[in-house]
Amino acid sequence: MVGWGDIVNEKIGQYWGRVKQYWNKYSKKTKITLIAAAVFMILTVGIISYNLSKTEYSTAFTNLQPNAAADIKAYLDQEKIPYKLSADGKSIGVPTAQVAEVKIAVESKGLNKGGNVGYGIFDQSGSFGTTDNQFEMQKLNAMQGELQQLINSNQAIANSKVLINIPEQGVFLSKNEEKASASVVLEVKQGYTLDQNQIDTIYNLVSHSVKNLPLDNITIADQYGQYMVPSKADGSPQGSTRVANQFQVKKQFESDMQRNIVNLLAPMYGQNKVVVNVVSTMNFDQKKTKEQLVSAPNQDEQKGLEISVQELQKSASSDGATAGGVAGSGANDVPGYESTSNSGNSKSEENQKTVNYEVNRITNDIIRAPYVVKDLNITVAIDTKSVNGNPGKIENAELLENAMKGIVKTALADSGVEYEQADIDKKVTIIPKELQSPSSTTASNLNNYLLYGGIGLAALALIAGTVFALRRRKKNLLEEEEEYITNGQQQVEYPTIDIENVTNDNQVRKQLETLAKKKPEEFVNLLRTWLVDE
Structure with missing residues (x-):
């Protein structure tokens, strides 16, 4: 008797034999392609399934105090809401779809106060007692x-x-x-x-x-x-504010000068062919000066304007003088001496003139500029290859260098230092150099994108080609079978096994092997028949 398990095993063996027979029809290259495609599809499906099945968390609360974090954690545990707590315990993440809902619920319950109780405490507790x-x-x-x-x-x-x-x-009022x-x-x-x-x-x-x-x-x-x-x-302004303002002024000055130089040189050497670097040193010490100047309105005569004139004239004359008074009785006379007496004519005149002049009085309160450029260095790099195809040479190099020196000299005019021409020459540097165009970086990035895209397209094309080849092969097999049936070709007859007339065991074994290779289904049926007969 043949058991049910034997039949199942026999069926499995038949299917496995068919699969092996079908698999052995392909070349080694085709087998590798099919295996790679299958592995790729399995990995893709696995990654997609993993990403779709996992829960995505977003941070809902950050910089929490320990007591606030404990209250929020207790609330999430009570509501059975999944969450992730950061290593330092200051951040809590919840599922992305529930972030807004959890935030509103926590704020409505007042759990995120961090221990800072405001005037709301008087609403929660009365003042009785x-x-x-x-x-x-x-x-x-x-x-x-x-x-x-x-x-x-x-x-x-x-x-x-x-x-x-x-x-x-205090009980008593106090002035202090x-x-x-x-x-x-x-x-x-x-x-x-x-x-x-x-x-x-x-x-x-x-x-x-x-x-x-x-x-x-x-x-x-x-x-x-x-x-x-x-x-x-x-x-x-104090400390950091003053330093920040000074740094901003310095940065703005260098940026403006750099932009002006680029705008000057770009029409001559081409756009994106000039690179300028400006480095400056500034003095932010402010000076206040007060001047009081006096000048005459009439510069020719150096005279002021007459605003008032006062003239006084006095004259006195006399024909003579007689002796008078008691000797020694005058206020300034010495007693006991006779006073002297004058005789003859006398005449006196006195002229006095007072003129008040108005002059120009000028008071100047001078506040110098908030900064002075103490030092300035300019470096200019020119893309020489793109200009004339001869690296190392710059067109109008002398004119360019003189223009840069003039800019430096003008900027340092108020520095209070007299620079020699040799010092000015050291502050300007012209560099002929082949510059890398910004488009090259963009092109490099574009090439990377094209490479990655090409790899992806090649993988898709490989998978599509494999599927197409399998379908085409299957279609050809079906067409061949239909053509074979339609043309009525006779099947090749294989030798049967005549056990009665065979005397050699080797011949039986060879005939069985031939039958198993050429007609596996009939070979299986033959074995089944033998088992039933036994």
Whole structure:
């Protein structure tokens, strides 16, 4: 008896034999192509399936405080929302499709406050049974929390800590009222910096939020202990702001000069054939000078304008003088002596003229330029090959060099230093060089894209060619079978096995091998018949 398992194994053997027979028809090259295509398709399907099946996470919360992160994590666990927690515990990611929903839910529950409790604490708890000291402490904590929330709203600040000191009010009024003070520590995010305007804004927020708190009583520092100074502390820009402004002026000056030189040389040597580098040194010391000048309106006579004239004339005459008075009785006479007496004619005149002149009075308050160019170096590179095909030579090189020297000399005119011509010559450099065109880089990138695209198209073409070859081969086989059947060709008869007339075992074995190779189906049926007979 033949069991069901034997029949199944026999069927599997038949199918496997057909597959091997069909596979052996192809050449080695075709087999390698088919295997590569199959592996490629399996990998592609696997990658696509993996990407479609995995959950994509997006960051919903960053720079969280430990207590806020713990509250949000507890909420996500309660709602059974999958999440990813960063290694430092400050960022939480949720599925991309649920980011907006989770953010709204967390904010509505007030879980992302980071421990900064504002004035909302008075809505959550009543003041019944609270002493004055407790109420003042809650009010101070609420004020500090509100300030922290205001400061944390800045994109560059991850977290902040505010400490306010409000003096106690005395029983009696005092003329010298104590002022409040505040200290702020800022945790600036990695990669961010606070400019002077942002620092001033934080100072003003703190100063205007607390009664009787001047800027001088506020101290702000970052997480590294670096003190941040307000620009209004002494009425002038401080530290980083002044340096940033000076750097911006220097950069703008060099950029403008570089652009002007390129615009000058481009028409002569061609667009994108000139490269200019400008390096300058500037002095930003400001000088204020006050001049008081006096000059005559009438430059020819060097006289001023007469605004008032006063003339006084006096004349006196007498015919003689007689002795008078008691001797020694005058006011200036010595007692006991007789006074002298004058006789004869006398005449006197006195002329006095006073003229007030008006002159030009000029007062000049001179403030020099905010910067002076102390040194300037210009380097110009010319693409000589593209100009005349002769590398190493520049057309009108002497004219170009003189023009650059003139620019340097003009820029250094106000430097206060007298430069010799040899010094000016050292500040200009002309370089003849074959420059790489910007289009070459673009062409290189384009070639890379074309290469990658060609590889992809070749892979697609290989797969398509393989499929087409298989279909064509199958179609040809079907056509050959139909033609064979249509033409009525007789099948080749293979020798049958005559066991009764065969005396040699080798002949039986050879006939069985021949039958198995030429007609495998009949060979299987023969074996089945033998098994049934036995």
